[in-house]
Amino acid sequence: MAVYELIYSSVLESEEPMLDRLQALLYEHSVCDRDARDFMLAVSEAFTNALLHGNRCQPNKEIKVLIDINQKVLCADVIDQGRGGADKVKKKCPSSLLSEGGRGVDLMRYCSTDVKFVEDEKGDLTVSIRLERQDDRQFNK
Amino acid sequence: MEMSMRERDGVAIVDLNGRLDLSSGTALKERVKSLFEQEKMSIHLNLSQVEFINSSGLGSLVSIMKETRLRKGRLTLSDLASYVQEIFDITQLTNIFEIFPTEKEALSSYQPVATN
Numbered sequence: 634m635a636v637y638e639l640i641y642s643s644v645l646e647s648e649e650p651m652l653d654r655l656q657a658l659l660y661e662h663s664v665c666d667r668d669a670r671d672f673m674l675a676v677s678e679a680f681t682n683a684l685l686h687g688n689r690c691q692p693n694k695e696i697k698v699l700i701d702i703n704q705k706v707l708c709a710d711v712i713d714q715g716r717g718g719a720d721k722v723k724k725k726c727p728s729s730l731l732s733e734g735g736r737g738v739d740l741m742r743y744c745s746t747d748v749k750f751v752e753d754e755k756g757d758l759t760v761s762i763r764l765e766r767q768d769d770r771q772f773n774k
Numbered sequence: 775m776e777m778s779m780r781e782r783d784g785v786a787i788v789d790l791n792g793r794l795d796l797s798s799g800t801a802l803k804e805r806v807k808s809l810f811e812q813e814k815m816s817i818h819l820n821l822s823q824v825e826f827i828n829s830s831g832l833g834s835l836v837s838i839m840k841e842t843r844l845r846k847g848r849l850t851l852s853d854l855a856s857y858v859q860e861i862f863d864i865t866q867l868t869n870i871f872e873i874f875p876t877e878k879e880a881l882s883s884y885q886p887v888a889t890n
Contacts, residue, residue, distance in 0.1 A: 645797045652793060652826075670826065670857055677828045681796055730870050733836050736829040743864055 635662065639698040641680075643688035643713075651680055651698060662702045665768045671744035672707045672764050676700075678737040679711035679760040687715025687758055706746075707764045716756035775824075777805055785884050786814040787877070791823035799834025806838050815847030816884055820877050822853035827861055839871060848872075852880040 639654055641647035655676060659669040680696060688694035694714040701708040741748050741762065749761040775798035776791040786809050792798065806817060817838070835851075842849040852874040854862065862868045874880035 645800070648796050649793075652795070673826065674828055674861075677795060677826075681828065681830055684796075730866060731836060731840060733833040733840075734829070736832060736865050740829050740861070740865070 634701065634703040637700040637702075639700065641696050641698070642692045643684050643690055643694045643696055644692050645684070645690070647684065647696065648677065648680060652677060655698075655700065658700060658702065659707075664702070664707065664766065668707065668764060668766050668768065672709070672762070675741045675745040675748070675762045675764065676709045676711065678741040679709070679762060682737055682760065683711055683713035683715070683758070687713030689715070705766055707762075707766060709762045711760045711762070713758050715758055775801070777802065779805075781814075782881060783884065785816045785818050785881055787818045787820060787881075789820045789823065793826040794821075794824050794831030794834070795826070795828050796830035799831045803834050803837055806841070810841070810845060810847075815842070815845055817842060817847065818850045818852065818877065818880050820853055821851055821858060822855070822877075824855065824858055827858050829865075832861070832865060832867060835871070836867070848884070850874060850880040850883065852877045 637658060639651060641651055652673060655673055656669065659672065664672070676698065680698065683696045684690060688696060697710075697712040699710040699712070738748075741760075744764075745762045746765045747761075747763040751759045751761065753759070775793055778789045778791075780787040780789065788802070788805065790802070794802070809817060819835075839849050850872045853876060854873060862871070862873065872880075872883075874883065
């Protein structure tokens with residue numbers, strides 16, 4: 634098992650280094666392409682939510698990404714300092730195909746085994762993503 | 775993400791390479807906006823080198839498509855990698871974009887059909 638803690642400030646430019654680092658970790662642990670892409674997509678959606686809707690792009694607020702990689706499961710906790718809004722995030726969905734936003738939560742759910750939204754007493758939101766590794770199994774999605 | 779520009783038979787072609795996400799999606803919107811300012815209303819995006827797309831990247835493409843329609847222009851996409859195609863499928867965006875298997879087919883669709 635390997636656990637990594639990554640912390641980023643809430644600016645648009647943080648997304649790329651976060652994904653670069655995550656991709657490198659998944660490669661380092663020989664995670665297959667399919668699992669890596671699914672996990673990166675789920676984490677990127679949670680990260681974007683934290684950046685835009687939780688921390689509202691305030692650079693003084695941090696986004697913490699905890700990554701846990703083991704032989705069977707990939708886990709990530711993406712934690713914002715947004716002080717509330719879990720219900721709003723969970724309910725978000727595009728009002729029509731022509732909406733520019735609102736697809737993130739659906740994509741997160743599609744490409745992971747389980748997603749949980751937990752708000753602490755301060756209102757900070759943790760999005761917990763869990764993906765059972767498929768590796769050499771037949772991909773059915 | 776890297777972006778490069780070409781033009782063929784009046785169609786502006788943008789080659790995308792890398793991840794299409796929040797920051798690169800914003801950059802892409804700016805790039806296409808500059809094409810509109812040059813009166814280029816036929817836009818083709820070649821996604822063959824796009825290895826990753828998320829909802830922010832999809833949102834950018836939807837925004838570009840809406841702006842193109844508003845300007846009475848046309849937007850086409852081609853060469854989606856299987857994973858990117860899957861993301862379009864599950865979000866049902868295949869229903870609103872003109873997506874072609876290859877750039878050649880996309881560009882052919884811009885040519886007027888000969889009639890007798």
